[in-house]
Amino acid sequence: MKIYLINDLQRLQQHLAKNYQFHQVVTNSDGQCHWQQIASETTKPVVHDPLIYEKPQSSAKAFFFTEQEKVLVFNGEFFQETIPTPKPFVLFGVQSCDLTAIHYQDKFFKDDPYYQARRQQCLLVGLDCITPCEHGFCPTVNAGPGVKDGYADIILHPLANKQWLVIEQTNKGAQALKDLVFTETHWHYLTQRDLVLHQCEKEFPDDKYITDGIQKINSDEISSEFWRKLAIQCLGCSGCTTLCPTCSCYGTRAIKQDNNHFSQQRFWDSCLYEGFQREASFNNPSAEAGTRVQRFWQHKFGDEFFTEFSRHGCVGCGRCEQTCPGVIGIHSVMKRLTEERGQKNGQEDTNA
């Protein structure tokens, strides 16, 4: 594993843009951050924007698991799989929470040819966060603020004076860097990186209610009445599952065309929809909104899923808190769970 010290990020960006379709998080005129493909020009190198530390509104999951895609077509005679064939692309500056989510989904979609076809073509350049972000709590769920070993092909770590540490992580990363003449540097910079990340961790607000909440979710202490009440506030919008970087539920449907042809489409689904689990007979094991809301949080924090994926299903990005119109994102729910204890001791829940 090589470590480089570089003064000019542009050189790295331009180098990668030559060999890969280049994607980076940019800010639009409304101040919203989002992934954007930076088109390369043949005549002269593009001047790339500096990296942004704010997390994009939508995570990187759609690069691999797309919102809607054709999975097969039937031409009247034969079925044909439609495996995508993307060109090699680089995601430049993926933050730790979203990288952890990609790592999580890599496991979930291990045998999914559509996901893997895209994933194989991707070079992940991770970006260490050195300040906490709004609603974020990645340290609490072991997903940041620094990029975890092996979750990216290359890690970028910002230093003072606009210098950067570039840390090779995988062979793919090394290959991508091999034609560049960068100064290799000493490992003691890694110690400095650890100190900075440790300092960043300390700057996150106290979120003991989250660790307490996780314990409670796994303790059978929470009544179904609690979930029923909470779920009155679930407006069934699907915003949390859409923005959640680890949510991976999908549905499929046949789209009929003329002359007997049809294609099968898969699309992002949400386990919070009542129809998600309803059977054709109208029988539904999760007909109650409370059951569905409980299941969602159980998937994110339940011990049984921890065992399967060796981590929680939540990566601490806080996007659900920001996007939930019914005020039952992660922070609100965990605080309510903590209050639930008070209620069991006979105190009034003022919000009921």
Place this chain on the structure above:
Amino acid sequence: MSTKLINTLCPFCGVGCGINLKLDSNDQLVGVEPQKNHPISQGKLCDKGWSTAYAITSPKRLTQPLKRVNKTFYPISWQEALSTISEELQGVIEQWGSQAVGLISSARATNEDNYVAQKFARAVLKTNNIDHCARICHSPTVAGLKQSLGSGAMTNSAKDIFSSDLILVFGADPTENHSIIGGQIIQAHLQGAQLIVVDPRVTRLAKLANQHMQLKLGSNIALINAMLHVIIEESYFDKTFIKARCDGFEHLAQHVKSITPESVEKLTGVSAQLIRTVAKAYSQAKHAMIFYGMGITQYMSGTNNVISLANLALTCGHIGKAGTGVNPLRGQNNVQGACDMGCLPNVYPGYQSVDDEKAQEKFSQAWHTEVVKAPGLTSLGMSKAALSGNFRALLLFGEDPAVTDPDQNQVKSSLKNLDLLVVAELTLTETAKLADIVLPAASFAEKEGTFTNCERRVQKLNQALAPIGQAKGDWQWLQALAKEMGSEQLNWSNSEEVFNEITSLTPQYQEMNYQKLDDNYGLQWPCTNNSPNGTAILHSTSFPIGKAKLIAVNHSDIDEMPDEDFPLQLTTNRLHFHYGCGSMTRNSPLLERETPAGILFINPIDADNLNISHFSAVSVKSRRGYLETRAILTNDVPLGLVSMPYHFKEAPSNQLTNTAQDPVTKMPELKACAVIVTALAQGKIPKTIEQLQQES
């Protein structure tokens, strides 16, 4: 995966959320995300908003003009479509006069489309026969608030929810229909604001509220008058405000003197004690805000219901300040704008009366043509006149009255009776199926323009995609049609030019332009010399009519009470999954999966008595129609009341609803009629209305 992001506006309800459209490398719309910094939606969307990509990328989209011959549609060129329409229109006008033609525009189209539609009607066709669906949602708001306050729009802004101490939600179901505002009401309530809900059904907000007044259908005025009685008797009213800002208090006080809470207990179904509690809470709150919806307007007493609410707010001085006001929740993304643009038979843009000689002169001069003085017909008026043969040709875009208007059977026969029906639409809706010529319309993502949300915020819509196939924006085809008819009245090269003409003639929009709208996430009208940055709160120092008017109004019974033959009361509601006639939302496989195609909410006790189980097939019959659907058993509706959403063309509630109307605005009484519900044989699948009609 998307490669481009276009920031624009959500196309659904009147909240006007900021939405970003995600396009892939082939410029296909693959998904959306909310705008984090948008002043209203603040990074949130509802399920309709999240499924926008399905709504407009449907394989069912119309891509070329169609001509109907008997029951079959044949593709034709735009030129053929325009010349056919032009000839037919001119023929009708020659033979029957301009009063026999008209236009129904759309609360889903842009201000530019709507402005051009009414100008087309008034300057080219020479008729005031121009209307749109506000007739069946908030026409009583425009009429009622105009009388009481002088302006028929939301008095305050969405952000005021967070400066209010008490939120009174009256006949509205905001978490379903205006989810983002509904969510903000929940948030304000969690942060300590009192929440009081007045609704015959147990809505989501009613489940969270401090108080729920579960009144009987159509007893709004009795309830409000009794609250006023308490407020005046207990001296809870705002004497200073009334003295300085209102007329008519003495008369109102006299009027409600005998209307004690006890005297209306039976009529309203609400206990006198609860009426007293709520009257005190509302009047004594420092800042109290009223939101209301169709549970106020869709009655024969719609206009008076609105006046009643204004009486309540005025008496307590809860108006003209942050966190107060009388705030109608408007249904369509641009129903406010369609009204502002004068797509109503009685007003020009900016609510300038068509009866007013000065206004007639102003528009005649601006449009270089003599405007017509004869009053115009409302949409229901056009329907009626079509039935009797006095109205012969109708152009209509972005509306589906065959599903959404009351008494469908009558609407359909009137549309069939026309010599010419032209419908511009995204997909072949039920109304479009009746048209002689169908025009392919551009969707909101395929055009530029402005929408005005329910808090009077005029916001910029940005084009993300090229129009599909040969689809055109509404003002563009209207302009082409005007030219085909030999008129040069409509002549703009882009929507910004249309908007500039709008601001020159609409006082409330005077100081707006595209650049300013872009720079400020829109501007709230009035935006004039005196308020160049717009106005968040109306009536802070005076009313447009000087002093506000307190107007005494009486309870009146709903038109059709249950009886032996039709023992249950039917009301209508909406589901948060769907929007209007469902032509957009039902393309989403997720939203379409949420419910069977047509449902009836019924109390489990009523259901038990009728031998109906959850999801079983039932028939519903009123004096006007019959349909079959599936029952959903829920305590959200009280005994004796059943409720249906109107989104489903398979089982449209408007087969059943009553056409009895508000005398002022012709608003039909969609919220109450009498029905009989019967269980169908076990295992039977409900027949769609189409199947039923083919059988008969």
